[in-house]
Amino acid sequence: MFKRLFWIGVGAAAGVILVSKAEAYVRANTPKRAREFIMGEDQDRVPQRTLAGLVGEFTTAMRYREDELNRRYTDRFHG
Structure with a gap:
C-alpha cells in the first residue's frame, strides 16, 4: 500500500515538474501569437x-x- 502511494506521489511530482518545464520552454521559445493560440490569451x-x-x-x-x-x-x- 505504501509503495503504491509512494509511486503515485513520485508520478504526480514528475508530472508537475515536466508540465512546468514544458510551459517555460513554450513561453521562452515561441512568438506571442503562437503562445496565445496554444495557451489562450x-x-x-x-x-x-x-x-x-x-x-x-x-x-x-x-x-x-x-x-x-x-x-x-x-x-x-x-x-
Missing part, C-alpha cells in the same frame, strides 16, 4: 483553468455515474 492562469476544467469534468462524470447507479438500484428494488 490569459497565459498566467493556465494551470488554474486546467485544474478548474478537470474538476468540472470529474464532477460531471461523477454525477452521471451517481444518477446511473440510482436508476439501476431504484429499478431493482421498486420494479
